[in-house]
Amino acid sequence: MSKDQLDSVLVSVHNGVGRLSLNRPRQINALSHPMVGLLQDALDRWRADPEVRVVVLTGEGERGFCAGGDIRAIYDDARAGTDTSLEFWAHEYRLNATLATYPKPVVAFMAGIVMGGGVGLAVHASHRVVREDSVVAMPEVGIGFTPDVGGLFVLSRSPGQVGTHLTLTGDRMVAADALYAGFADHFIPAARWEQALAALETTDPGAALRALSTEPDEPCELQPQREWIDACYAADRIEDILGSLAAHPDERARATAERLRSLSPTALKVSLRALRAAAGDEDVSQTLQRDLRVSARSLAGHDFPEGIRAQVIDRDRTPRWLPAELGEVTDADVEAYFADLGDRELQIPQPSSPTTKES
Template structure:
């Protein structure tokens, strides 16, 4: 069995991420294989739509293979930039794919899992969906076009999501623009059956139902007020003066890397002003390469995934110590490597 399985049946090109033991985490070979198959199916008249899902019953994809990135960072960081370059090209290819691309975002969908699903034309969430961009908790910054998508969420909801690493329900994901249709997990087989004989729009209309209310939408008033501040420090001050939910959000933010938090806020605000996904992916590539060389990525993965002590020692340790020069450095031109991931 390979890490990603491909099949064609009833005109559907099926992609199944097949690493259930690590919640279908993406590695470089998987990214390259998916990109090559999508390119082939682009001109294959026997394929009229693509469906992507994940093996096992836990979720579509927990993200990129963070342990591999951790090992690479400790060894000098030569493999990860190539992985990101190809991964971000894949994200852009999905966004511009000429055939319907149906993503079954069932269960856990985080980080790179968002990248291979939320740029698709038909994004399906279920009662089991939990969608997140949790990068600040490991000293990294949301990528795979996540800052593009969430910078365009209503009000300041995207800012809340990236700074707190919040897990979104299906209804939240739809409200924030990361998904389109709500289908009960038990009815996903019915959806696949319907896709065999109908267009994705018609199949979704047959099976999808109204999502429950979005908990995040109900919190929009205080979220929009608190996160409209210009700096992470000001956001935290407003949250700490808010109600219980706001105070809880502040505690979540306090656990993140101070550098990652400030870079993430700048990245999200900058993404909102950039013209398209390609420009945002270029920005994310610069940031990811710089994060690879920072101490916080290695330390964050160590604390949460390797040693699991949940006690990262960030450097710098406080928001006050992260000055504008540090943040600016993450957005600076990469020189000879600048176009490595940008020629899409």
């Protein structure tokens, strides 16, 4: 591993706090395979280390905690017909599972942009902190993909049909929305973050964070929209959801129908199927195992690479989805995304002592 790769995660221990800081600020701390390994190694070392009482996750720079994974590398992998990304995802999803079941408190400070793989790091922590500039999203459907990193486990448990709305639109959440949807636990203004970090060295994390928490200044945008969201997204077929959105008197619902019609029909159907399945999962490891199956099939499919091309590579914003119409995506097409991967199935070691998140 090169020095740059080693420096991509800053690792330190001070007064009982093990701190892991993502350190690729120019890339908004986009998650690379070496970073996943460094994070996993530190967490494995600290699991039984008496010198580490609490783990803290932060991101360097002013732009955000983590903008997600390396999309260009995934595109190159898909174009080459190789499956290097599958190995990355397997390691990333094991890391997500580690965070979800870690035997010590994990505090994620979700500054700025927190998307995709960044959500996978933060949302499974036992304590999730947002602030004024936090922007949280799982925007994968916009590039012909499906929300992964265990995000659907959380989305399927959001109030009413809010999680369905967020899954299918990829809409961004401000701090109040993240709290409402179950992606964060505390709002602490940026001016108090250094105080919060210092308090973790001497005080129980839950008590320390609650003492500094307050209500966000910016109001929640999702809660006032529950009437049309719950009414329109209850169905288990995308066609029915679109029909409800298009016929609803609220103009926001009708505008959402237009947005969804521009997205990958396959990604919409697969994402809804995966979200409904996640609602029945007993723990996030089941969701993550399904995530790897869907990710593997998306990598080998047409729409995911095409979505990256249109949004990230060529930036022409005109993806050519295949199939292009919802009616052309059969139930068998969707179910194929969820088939067993055989010897490539995600293997997640069972934790020695599972924990529950403190209030």
